Amino acid sequence: MPNKIHAAITGVHGWVPEDRLTNFDLEKMVDTNDEWITSRTGIRERRILKTPGWATSDMCTEAVKGLLEKTGTKPGEIDMLIVGTITGDMVFPDTANTVCDKIGAKNAFGYDINAACSGFLYALATGAQFVQTETYSKVVVVGADMMSSIIDYTDRNTCVIFGDGAAAVLLEPRKDGTGITDFVLRGDGSGREFLHMKAGGSLHPPSAETVAAREHYAWQDGKRVFVHAVRGMTSTVESLLRRNKMTIEDVNWIVPHQANMRIITSVAEHLEFPMERVTINISKYGNTTAATLPLCLWEYEDRFKKGDNIILTAFGGGFTWGSIYLVWAY
Numbered sequence: 001m002p003n004k005i006h007a008a009i010t011g012v013h014g015w016v017p018e019d020r021l022t023n024f025d026l027e028k029m030v031d032t033n034d035e036w037i038t039s040r041t042g043i044r045e046r047r048i049l050k051t052p053g054w055a056t057s058d059m060c061t062e063a064v065k066g067l068l069e070k071t072g073t074k075p076g077e078i079d080m081l082i083v084g085t086i087t088g089d090m091v092f093p094d095t096a097n098t099v100c101d102k103i104g105a106k107n108a109f110g111y112d113i114n115a116a117c118s119g120f121l122y123a124l125a126t127g128a129q130f131v132q133t134e135t136y137s138k139v140v141v142v143g144a145d146m147m148s149s150i151i152d153y154t155d156r157n158t159c160v161i162f163g164d165g166a167a168a169v170l171l172e173p174r175k176d177g178t179g180i181t182d183f184v185l186r187g188d189g190s191g192r193e194f195l196h197m198k199a200g201g202s203l204h205p206p207s208a209e210t211v212a213a214r215e216h217y218a219w220q221d222g223k224r225v226f227v228h229a230v231r232g233m234t235s236t237v238e239s240l241l242r243r244n245k246m247t248i249e250d251v252n253w254i255v256p257h258q259a260n261m262r263i264i265t266s267v268a269e270h271l272e273f274p275m276e277r278v279t280i281n282i283s284k285y286g287n288t289t290a291a292t293l294p295l296c297l298w299e300y301e302d303r304f305k306k307g308d309n310i311i312l313t314a315f316g317g318g319f320t321w322g323s324i325y326l327v328w329a330y
């Protein structure tokens with residue numbers, strides 16, 4: 001809607017570690033094979049952060065530094081920085097504050113949002129509110145996870161899926177009809193049973209017993225998550241279309257969470273949306289949790305055109321899920 005202020009993405013930049021963990025590497029670590037992983041998930045390799053002393057905040061820092069350079073933004077101009085992550089550097093303080101320090105964003109404040117694979121969606125919708133209400137004019141939203149820090153590399157159910165990465169967007173006000181237009185975000189905490197990390201929080205604080213029981217790793221009931229993911233992503237895209245009086249033909253791109261290629265194709269089939277206009281990079285990075293959506297935006301940035309109707313959709317631990325409708329701004 002022209003004249004109304006929307007928060008528009010005016011730049012995106014990503015960063016992934018150089019080290020690759022291929023399906024063939026995994027064949028030597030657990031009872032699996034390239035054929036199974038490729039056909040059941042679409043993943044061929046993932047990136048793993050191995051730089052000594054580096055953690056999630058360092059991946060965020062690299063992504064944000066690139067973003068600032070690309071958009072000609074000075075660190076001191078940033079008002080706010082939000083990080084969607086479940087693998088922050090420490091339980092506290094939050095990673096966003098660490099990133100502000102590392103990039104020299106002296107005038108910014110920030111915080112983390114823990115919504116697992118929906119972390120970037122929740123963070124983007126949150127950041128957009130501050131811009132749309134004219135509270136702030138430069139908000140950075142990052143999705144980042146160092147999943148390798150919470151993956152059990154003896155568990156073939158999870159270790160073949162996840163990888164590390166980070167990507168960031170800059171949100172600024174626009175009055176030309178571009179920007180974040182609408183969103184449907186959902187949550188159902190009863191899903192925590194099917195996707196979680198059991199220990200390390202206040203329910204099961206770290207102890208010799210929790211370490212011995214391997215409870216500091218991500219665990220999931222993959223089949224259960226799969227079914228809910230397809231349903232949750234599809235239904236929130238449909239709600240957005242209805243609310244905005246759009247049909248699927250009005251959508252130029254769908255940017256789905258990259259958890260499993262079969263989930264992505266199933267969502268596209270349910271929506272009767274052509275796969276050529278679905279962003280996909282899962283074969284290279286696997287599931288980077290909160291980083292998948294902005295990494296896709298980064299990768300497809302050159303193919304998007306100003307005015308394109310784009311729907312972002314994700315599903316993750318919590319359960320958390322939802323979709324965001326935005327009009328591309330450049």
Ligand code: UT7
Pocket residue numbers: 031032033036037040041117156157160195220221222223224225226229258259260263287289315316317
């Ligand atoms: O991002 C949000 C969080 N996560 C997700 O969205 C993930 C959702 N779930 C999935 O992507 C899939 O459920 C998985 C990829 C995790 C598993 O695929 P699946 O087709 O649901 O396989 P399954 O768990 O039903 O297992 C089928 C068979 C089993 O063998 P049996 O019992 O039929 O003999 C597994 O033990 O495949 C076996 N299996 C494997 N075989 C080789 C499970 N993992 C592997 C593996 N390599 N890595």
